[in-house]
Amino acid sequence: MKKPSKDTISRLALYLRALQELSKDRSSDTISSQDLSRELNISPDQLRRDLWYFGQFGRRGVGYSVESLKNKLSQILGLNKSWNVCICGVGNLGSALLTYKGFKEHNLNIIAGFDVEANKVNKKKNGIDIYPLEDMKKVIKAKAVKIAIIATPYFAAPAVMERLISCGIRAILNFAPIKLVAPPQVKLRNVDLSTELFNLTHFLSQA
Amino acid sequence: MKKPSKDTISRLALYLRALQELSKDRSSDTISSQDLSRELNISPDQLRRDLWYFGQFGRRGVGYSVESLKNKLSQILGLNKSWNVCICGVGNLGSALLTYKGFKEHNLNIIAGFDVEANKVNKKKNGIDIYPLEDMKKVIKAKAVKIAIIATPYFAAPAVMERLISCGIRAILNFAPIKLVAPPQVKLRNVDLSTELFNLTHFLSQA
DNA sequence: TTGTGTGAAACTTTTCACAGCC
DNA sequence: GGCTGTGAAAAGTTTCACACAA
Numbered sequence: 001m002k003k004p005s006k007d008t009i010s011r012l013a014l015y016l017r018a019l020q021e022l023s024k025d026r027s028s029d030t031i032s033s034q035d036l037s038r039e040l041n042i043s044p045d046q047l048r049r050d051l052w053y054f055g056q057f058g059r060r061g062v063g064y065s066v067e068s069l070k071n072k073l074s075q076i077l078g079l080n081k082s083w084n085v086c087i088c089g090v091g092n093l094g095s096a097l098l099t100y101k102g103f104k105e106h107n108l109n110i111i112a113g114f115d116v117e118a119n120k121v122n123k124k125k126n127g128i129d130i131y132p133l134e135d136m137k138k139v140i141k142a143k144a145v146k147i148a149i150i151a152t153p154y155f156a157a158p159a160v161m162e163r164l165i166s167c168g169i170r171a172i173l174n175f176a177p178i179k180l181v182a183p184p185q186v187k188l189r190n191v192d193l194s195t196e197l198f199n200l201t202h203f204l205s206q207a
Numbered sequence: 208m209k210k211p212s213k214d215t216i217s218r219l220a221l222y223l224r225a226l227q228e229l230s231k232d233r234s235s236d237t238i239s240s241q242d243l244s245r246e247l248n249i250s251p252d253q254l255r256r257d258l259w260y261f262g263q264f265g266r267r268g269v270g271y272s273v274e275s276l277k278n279k280l281s282q283i284l285g286l287n288k289s290w291n292v293c294i295c296g297v298g299n300l301g302s303a304l305l306t307y308k309g310f311k312e313h314n315l316n317i318i319a320g321f322d323v324e325a326n327k328v329n330k331k332k333n334g335i336d337i338y339p340l341e342d343m344k345k346v347i348k349a350k351a352v353k354i355a356i357i358a359t360p361y362f363a364a365p366a367v368m369e370r371l372i373s374c375g376i377r378a379i380l381n382f383a384p385i386k387l388v389a390p391p392q393v394k395l396r397n398v399d400l401s402t403e404l405f406n407l408t409h410f411l412s413q414a
Numbered sequence: 415t416t417g418t419g420t421g422a423a424a425c426t427t428t429t430c431a432c433a434g435c436c
Numbered sequence: 437g438g439c440t441g442t443g444a445a446a447a448g449t450t451t452c453a454c455a456c457a458a
Contacts, residue, residue: 201286258440
């Protein structure tokens with residue numbers, strides 16, 4: 001199998017979502033790359049190339065079976081099983097993420113929160129148990145947490161990342177406004193809200 | 208001037224942040240591309256190339272003046288003036304963003320929220336006025352809002368985007384789990400939280 | 415005829431490598 | 437000697453274009 005390009009996985013997620021929408025109100029049970037990609041503003045060539053990295057899923061002259069492509073994409077994205085997720089830092093953003101609807105729908109279960117503040121821990125928030133950092137190893141093992149979200153202030157994030165890694169976590173989504181760097185065996189994605197806005201301010205000030 | 212690559216602006220934001228941190232506890236008032244890029248896990252070549260798109264800011268044999276590079280980056284990113292921002296959809300995520308600290312620090316002022324729910328509008332939330340959608344044009348004009356954040360459910364997002372554009376908004380950050388597509392004069396960035404996690408589940412299930 | 419799968423071309427982005435100034 | 441600015445090479449990604457299967 002060939003190595004997919006860096007954005008391929010994100011686009012596969014878009015295809016899967018589009019298929020799920022489609023299968024609600026669609027009579028036909030096949031779809032062409034053209035039809036599936038149109039709304040997403042992605043070229044059909046790109047879609048076929050993205051799938052190509054993972055195998056052959058369509059039939060020439062016909063297109064793709066909606067059902068089987070959905071299954072295949074779910075499998076590629078690892079969504080055919082369920083995953084336990086923890087959130088480190090339950091301030092405003094962390095708390096909002098605790099109940100983010102889009103996660104549960106895809107077998108992503110937010111199962112624990114961690115915080116340093118004494119008045120936040122050892123109680124439930126939005127129905128989810130919040131623990132002190134000291135309990136991290138215990139909770140992550142006990143609940144088989146595989147994915148962590150960091151939503152702490154920037155200065156706390158690097159230490160939290162190290163701690164998560166030492167607890168065996170290998171997949172981290174970081175919302176703290178700092179670019180974390182993880183060792184190669186750990187998959188880390190940085191989502192920086194301010195930086196996203198700066199792309200907009202740059203655009204506006206030169207337009 | 209040459210056209211910067213798609214990720215250049217995001218990296219400039221990282222350089223600016225690193226410089227701001229640096230100038231707190233640094234004696235020297237110049238810095239080399241090597242030193243500035245090291246922590247960020249970016250090559251010095253990349254940093255110099257990113258700056259190259261915008262001009263010549265360093266001195267050979269010496270490096271960059273921390274102060275003047277900070278100013279120059281602020282200017283490129285449009286952060287030397289302040290911007291008014293509105294948030295459409297004040298559910299969990301939208302509400303968290305209303306008070307997100309990282310915005311205010313950089314002259315990004317969240318100045319209004321919009322929602323469709325009668326029990327949310329015409330009152331303040333986290334100190335910020337929430338209006339019904341019908342008031343959008345009026346509020347955007349009156350408060351000179353230039354940037355909008357969409358944090359509605361996915362099904363509401365396309366109509367909200369259209370409405371924002373018809374109100375004169377040219378820069379939009381979308382958190383709704385749908386890939387919006389905007390006309391070319393509008394800068395739109397999609398941030399999809401679920402998709403970010405799917406990159407992680409994909410990684411874990413093939414590792 | 416339709417529409418996938420896929421080499422090859424075109425384009426984009428990053429890295430190399432070094433001339434030239436400090 | 438140190439470090440930037442920048443052509444040129446390399447690497448990565450997307451688009452083209454068409455053979456081939458339904």
